[in-house]
Amino acid sequence: MSHTSKWKWTTILTIATPAVLALTVLFYVIVMDIERQTVILGTPDPIDPTAQFKPVAYVGVVSRYPPTIMYRGYQPIMDYLTANTPYRFELVLGKDYQEALRLLLSRRVSAVFLGSYQYVRAHTEHRIVPVLKPLNEYRQPLSRSVLFVRSSSSMRAVADLAGKTLALPSSESFSAHWPIDELFAQQKMSANDLARVHNFAHHHTVIAQVMNGSFEAGVTREYLVRDLLGKEIRAIAFSDPIPSSPLVALADHHTEIIRAMTEALLRVNQDERTRLELTQHWDAEFVNGFVTANDADYEIIRRMTQPARRKTTP
Amino acid sequence: MIRRAHHTEPVFAHSTLRARILLFTGIVLILLLLVISQVLLYQWRSVIISKQEESVVAVSKTFMVTVLDALIREDQSASAREGMLQTSIDDFMRSLGNVKYVAIVDDRQRLIAAGPPLLADAIPLTERPRLSSDGLALRITEDSTFSWVIDVHIPLRVARKSWGSAVFGYDASPIRDELRRLFFFLFVTTVIVSGATLIVLYVLASRLTRSLNRLVKEMDNVDLDREVRPSATDSGDDVAFLFQRFDAMQRRIDQSRIQLENAQRQVFQAEKLASIGRLASGVAHQVNNPLHGIRACLYAIEKEPENTGQTREYLGLIGEAIANIEAVVQKLLGFARQQPAQGSMIDISASARKVASLVDVRLREKSVRLALDLPEGLPPVAIDHQLFQEVVMNLLLNSFDAVGQRGTIAVTTGVHGADAVFLAVRDNGVGIQPEDLDRIFEPFYTTKDIGQGTGLGLSVSQSIIEQHGGTLLVQSAMGQGSTFTVILPRGSAE
Ligand SMILES: Nc1ncnc2c1ncn2[C@@H]1O[C@H](COP(=O)(O)OP(=O)(O)O)[C@@H](O)[C@H]1O
Ligand SMILES: [Mg+2]
Numbered sequence: 076m077s078h079t080s081k082w083k084w085t086t087i088l089t090i091a092t093p094a095v096l097a098l099t100v101l102f103y104v105i106v107m108d109i110e111r112q113t114v115i116l117g118t119p120d121p122i123d124p125t126a127q128f129k130p131v132a133y134v135g136v137v138s139r140y141p142p143t144i145m146y147r148g149y150q151p152i153m154d155y156l157t158a159n160t161p162y163r164f165e166l167v168l169g170k171d172y173q174e175a176l177r178l179l180l181s182r183r184v185s186a187v188f189l190g191s192y193q194y195v196r197a198h199t200e201h202r203i204v205p206v207l208k209p210l211n212e213y214r215q216p217l218s219r220s221v222l223f224v225r226s227s228s229s230m231r232a233v234a235d236l237a238g239k240t241l242a243l244p245s246s247e248s249f250s251a252h253w254p255i256d257e258l259f260a261q262q263k264m265s266a267n268d269l270a271r272v273h274n275f276a277h278h279h280t281v282i283a284q285v286m287n288g289s290f291e292a293g294v295t296r297e298y299l300v301r302d303l304l305g306k307e308i309r310a311i312a313f314s315d316p317i318p319s320s321p322l323v324a325l326a327d328h329h330t331e332i333i334r335a336m337t338e339a340l341l342r343v344n345q346d347e348r349t350r351l352e353l354t355q356h357w358d359a360e361f362v363n364g365f366v367t368a369n370d371a372d373y374e375i376i377r378r379m380t381q382p383a384r385r386k387t388t389p
Numbered sequence: 390m391i392r393r394a395h396h397t398e399p400v401f402a403h404s405t406l407r408a409r410i411l412l413f414t415g416i417v418l419i420l421l422l423l424v425i426s427q428v429l430l431y432q433w434r435s436v437i438i439s440k441q442e443e444s445v446v447a448v449s450k451t452f453m454v455t456v457l458d459a460l461i462r463e464d465q466s467a468s469a470r471e472g473m474l475q476t477s478i479d480d481f482m483r484s485l486g487n488v489k490y491v492a493i494v495d496d497r498q499r500l501i502a503a504g505p506p507l508l509a510d511a512i513p514l515t516e517r518p519r520l521s522s523d524g525l526a527l528r529i530t531e532d533s534t535f536s537w538v539i540d541v542h543i544p545l546r547v548a549r550k551s552w553g554s555a556v557f558g559y560d561a562s563p564i565r566d567e568l569r570r571l572f573f574f575l576f577v578t579t580v581i582v583s584g585a586t587l588i589v590l591y592v593l594a595s596r597l598t599r600s601l602n603r604l605v606k607e608m609d610n611v612d613l614d615r616e617v618r619p620s621a622t623d624s625g626d627d628v629a630f631l632f633q634r635f636d637a638m639q640r641r642i643d644q645s646r647i648q649l650e651n652a653q654r655q656v657f658q659a660e661k662l663a664s665i666g667r668l669a670s671g672v673a674h675q676v677n678n679p680l681h682g683i684r685a686c687l688y689a690i691e692k693e694p695e696n697t698g699q700t701r702e703y704l705g706l707i708g709e710a711i712a713n714i715e716a717v718v719q720k721l722l723g724f725a726r727q728q729p730a731q732g733s734m735i736d737i738s739a740s741a742r743k744v745a746s747l748v749d750v751r752l753r754e755k756s757v758r759l760a761l762d763l764p765e766g767l768p769p770v771a772i773d774h775q776l777f778q779e780v781v782m783n784l785l786l787n788s789f790d791a792v793g794q795r796g797t798i799a800v801t802t803g804v805h806g807a808d809a810v811f812l813a814v815r816d817n818g819v820g821i822q823p824e825d826l827d828r829i830f831e832p833f834y835t836t837k838d839i840g841q842g843t844g845l846g847l848s849v850s851q852s853i854i855e856q857h858g859g860t861l862l863v864q865s866a867m868g869q870g871s872t873f874t875v876i877l878p879r880g881s882a883e
Contacts, residue, residue: 091416095423099576102427106568109438109529109537109561115446116525122549142461143454146547154549166550168465356548 123158132162132332135169135178135187139277142168148358155353159342160335171276172247179203185329186336190320191218192249195376197323205321205368206333207340209361211298216366217316219297220250222258223308225285230292233262233312240271242281242290249376250278250294253314257379282308298359317379318372320360340365406601407594414590419583426575430568437567442527442539445559449541450525452481453555456493457545460501460552478504487560489535493545495553529561537561604631653852656832657779660845664782665724671750675717679710686710720747724778734880735774737812738763738802744781745800748789757792760799767802767810771880772857780853780861783846784814784873790837791818791871808879809859817870826863850875 134153138145145168153164167184169175172193179187180201189197197203208216224230230239243251251274255266266272271290275281278295285293286307297304297313304310322340324333344350344364354362459474474493482488482504491504528540538558545552686703693699724747741763752759770777781800788798798816805811821829828834830851835844847861854861859877 087412087416091419095419098423102423102430103572106430106434106572107565109434109564109568110531111438111529113442113527114524115527122551126549141454141458142465143457143547146457146461146550150548150550157549168461 126157126163129157129161129163132156132160132164132329132336133167133178133184134164134336135167135175135184137172137175137188137190138168138170140279147356151354151356152358152361155343156336156339159339160332162332162335164336172245176201179323179325182325182328185332186322186324188320189323190245190248191318191373191376192252193247194321194323195373196247198370198373202326203323204326205370205373206324206337207322207365208319208368208372209365210344210363211319212363214363215316216319216368216372218319219316220253220294220314221297221300221304221310222254222292222294222312223285223300223304223310224292225288226307226309228291228309230311233258234264235311236292237264237268238270239291240289241269241273242284242293243272243274244278244281244295245276246274248278249314249317250281250296253379254294257314258312296360301359315375315379317376318368321368321373322365337367341367406598407591410594410597411587411590415583415587418586419579422579422583426579430571430575433571434568437564437571438529441561441564442529445539445541445557446525446527448485448559449543449555449557452477452557453543453545455481456555457547457552460493460545464552474502475504478502487563488557489538489560490556490558492556493553494556496551498553501553529564532558537565539564604635607632608635656845657776657849657853660783660843660849661724661779663843663845664779664786665721667786668721668747668751671748671754672717672721674750676714679713682710683707724775724782733773734769734771735777736765736767737770737777737810737877738765738767740774740777741781741800741802741812744778744785748782748785752789752798755789755792756795757789758795758797760797762799762801764802767804768808768879770810770857770877772853772877776853776857780850780875781812781814783850784875787846787873788814788816788818788871790842791820792816793818805876809876810879811874811876813872813874815870815872820867820869820871821863821865822867823865826865829863830861 134149134156136145136149140148146166149166153166156162156164167178169178169187172190175187175189176193176197178184186206194203194205209218210216211218222233222236230236241254243254245251255272259265259268273290275284278299281290281293281295282300282303284290286303292311300308322336341364342349343353350362350364354364455477456474459477463474478491478493482491488504491502493501493503495501524544526542528542529537530540531537535558537560539561541557541559542554543557544554683706686707690700690703720743742761745759745761749759785798785800792798796817798814801811801813801815803811830847831844832848833844834848835842851861854875854877857877859875862874862876863871864874865871
């Protein structure tokens, strides 16, 4: 009996050992072969092949963010316009408000998205007209500026700003003028009462500077910080509603393009479902659609900023 | 006295059991470990690969933003930022180190920029087989130029605006290095764990088989007559339990043995009483004759009380007669005594002579001639003389029953071989049928009438002789007679 067992023992060993070794080698080969293909994302939107044969219309925009981010918010609007007008719309980024205005004046672009304040200023010197203005979430063509601090900050009122640092957007924007010209004036304060006031080129820089603690307070457009308010940041004061930033064109130029654009953009909020579907990826400023604008709407800004300007400008 | 087992080799060939345990457990274990480690490896493998994939996709996406920014800026002001894309590709490749190639192609698959710059012309990157997807796709492949690469294809798109696409080739050899390390780690672990477990198994199996072998040895060495038991192991395992049960079994065997011995003793006694019954008439005769003599003497003395000479003579006769009666009673009492004395050495010729004188009177009833050839000086035998007498008595009575009027019974003793003695009882009686030769030793087998035979005589005799290491043989021929021979080993002078 023990003899048979010994026989089996060696037989099994002579079979099992190479088998285990072969299996090991096989496993090694299989494990090391990592060849594979993965499709992580399919094509999101098919490109309309007919679009490239349409005449091109250019729209200028102030580049408040890095180009790619600007395109994320504005290209869907261009795509919408291309699909719904006889033109192919292309975005042209302007470094700042000045350049954006120059793009329009040099007729490189048919229309440009300007700030309310900048429009008011430019209007006095150039023959430009507001075409459309975006609606806010309450369906009003208004927007507000907000003075905000981090939620953890001890500041409660405008007066608390004395001796603190304040981040402002471009001096070409309403948000940069409103606190100095109106808010501080009401409090009998001036910019000199603050430790430091700095103008950044873009709104998002202002928000970032306050959030990361470099500045104690900041001013920006309310719609830009709507998701942060009550969470990371706290509002201290809101401006009166002012007409929202207009889409501006040169008077009597590119009228066909402007008309097509106006019609298409006004159609956006013909009903709620269409609007939500269309504006899904649009820049937050435009998701509620547009109404037509005219120069008289911006009178209020002239009234709000001019007295103060007279005081500070020597 | 129960026969002893004399196995000395272990019943379990202990290497066999151990080998079997090792073999089967070992194979199962190694297979199990292999499967487990492979499953583990596969899980780790997909984790490693997808982690690497995620990382390169994240890196590519981040860099794609730079590429897009550069492309948009080049778009916006064609002259101002020429070469910015190439610079950022070079920076990207330099800072990451694991990028083997980058290619930026426009919508018409024209190469806009590529890295490494030297390879840009040599390798038609754009003609490399692409995935059909226009979306974000990833491929791990072995390439003749770049060896193992993770090839990431990212469309340069925002909404419906497309600038073309970017193709990144990342070094995939770290994945393979990690997998290789993992594989050998698991391999070595498997080997070590298998080895360690086999050693543990080997030790356990050895201990188990050792315990079993000990148990077997203990069983073999058990002397059922001994009262002292081997001490059970105190290892507290199943084998110890087995030992306990075995011990209990031995105790039970002891009890049965004692009961058996008691029963046997009773059987012996019953058979002895039966023999005495058989002797009774002879004994009565032996007592009666002296009593008649005594009575005759007393009668004569009574008649002539003055005859003192006669009286003295007769008193002497009476004394003799009483001595005779005493002798008979003594012999009978001696035979009937119950407790056999232990360890005595006897002379079988003397013993046989005593029995012969006890049955003598009965034999005379049938005028049976009793021929005795009982030489003196035989080697003594270690047997209780009560028991031996009983055997001889049984054989003599059987022969007496078997012979007719004037039959002959011969009792012979002598030396048998170098170290045994024998006692043979031969008769010229009826003999025994050959087919009955085996059955006559069975208890209760008898051919005699009720009251005449118990059927126990030969069975008792046989067990007595065998318990003393001897044998009881029979030879018989029908109508000619039978010979029963007792062979006993000569007693050693312990
Ligand atoms: N010497 C003998 N010759 C013939 N038969 C014998 C002899 N001894 C024994 N037997 C046979 O063996 C049987 C069993 O003998 P035994 O065990 O002594 O019992 P029992 O004498 O009480 O019958 C006897 O009944 C008889 O038939
Ligand atoms: Mg008998």
